Amino acid sequence: MAIDTARAGDCETPDLKRLLVHPIARDERARWDALMAQHHYLNSSSLVGDALRYVATIEGRWMALLGWATPAMKCRPRDQWIGWSESLQWRRLRLVVNNARFLVLPGPRIPNLASKTLSLNCRRLSRDWRAAFGHPALVAETFVDPSRYRGICYIAAGWRMLGTTKGYGRSGGHYYYHGEGKLIFARPLSKGACKLLADPAPHPELLTEDRTIDILSMPLRGQGSLHEALSQVSDYRSLRGKRFRQIQGLLTIAAAAVLAGNRSYAAIAQWAATLPEDLRRDLGCTYCRRARGFRAPSADTLRRAISNVDAEEVDRATCGWLLRQGISLPGNAIAIDGKVLRGSYSEDRKAVHLLAALTHREGAVIAQQKCDDKSNEIPVARKLLDDLDIAGAMITADAMHTQVDTADYLKKRARTTY
DSSP states (O other): OHHHHHHHOOOOOGGGEEEEEEEEGGHHHHHHHHHHHHHHHOOOOOSSSSSEEEEEEEEEEEEEEEEEEEEEEEEOOHHHHHHOOOHHHHHHHHEEEEEEEEESSSSSTTHHHHHHHHHHHHHHHHHHHHHSSSSOOOOOEEEOTTOOOOHHHHHHHTOOOEEEOOEEEEEEETTOOOOOOOEEEESSSSTHHHHHHSSSHHHHHHHGGGOOOOOGGOOOTTSSSSSHGGGOOOOOOOOOOSSSSSSSHHHHHHHHHHHHOSSSSSHHHHHHHHHHHHHHHHOOOETTTTTTTEEEOOOOHHHHHHHHHOHHHHHHHHHHHHHTOOOOTTTTTEEEEEEOOOTBBTTOOOOEEEEEEETTOOOOEEEEEETTTTTHHHHHHHHHHHHHTTTTOOOOOOOOOOHHHHHHHHHHHHHHOO
């Protein structure tokens, strides 16, 4: 939801020609969150999924705050306006961004401040989104509460009102009717954006997800499926209180959702709720009489399952399954890169450091190894590649891996046949 606070006044105002809009710095995040929670009518600064936060300033003074996040999973007026098919929507939804927060800070009433801020932000949003997440943002959307605002600043900034929502909300994985429809606004962020999104032909130069794995075209159940591969993962749960028959069903949903581009637990739960009824049944979802359908797991259920399962077992199962889905290593390029696992740090333990092998062409992680606290990536890299057929593949890695031992290992493996 966004706030429309474009208001005219009689007081002396700063020069809007000096208005600047830029992403917040890391040390500005606490201030951004505090101001948003204090002054925004939702009293919340949280954003779902991939997110960017901006501040508008005049000569260093904070004038307005904006937050962009993951778009609505389904929005019929928006989807009809874009003109894309349902399959394209699944693949390209992340190219749409939602103006989830917009706040003009208290102070002098400055005519055109809100619309000018929106215009400046939209000019740079696609470029910033590509730099942060590896792909551009082509269309922006937002939802305005008509009981509070009319969305005048969006119209003045070149946005188009597409209609209203039906007045449903979502809580605990279920939709409920509250009767408060929101105004839907959208704006292309580049010329021909809607045409590009609706074109079934792939566009590798812009739509990087066209080169990634189409998870819905892969077998999620049955022989050779992801569900079968995850059956080797141990179920840590006790028999009492199980709402989902097997842990492999929960893990299948989570893994498929991540492969489809969903990164947060909330986004995974939303994606799970849109799965076909028969697929949810086959993956072990329980039947809900009230909803008259098979209930998808909530974000909390998914969080507990992922947090408590044996990570190494899941990694072996998913990486092995990916390699059986037509990913060819000869002629491909494999990147070796280490990352600190987000959210793994606590007061009593260090953050988890993983070294992963990633294919350049598909963007798929095909192997991972944990680096010991007292070790580094150099010896782990050779262990990582031991079980992979890298003959005929190009290996890329950071400068730290330019070691004689590593070079000799790769030369030896290049002549190895399987």
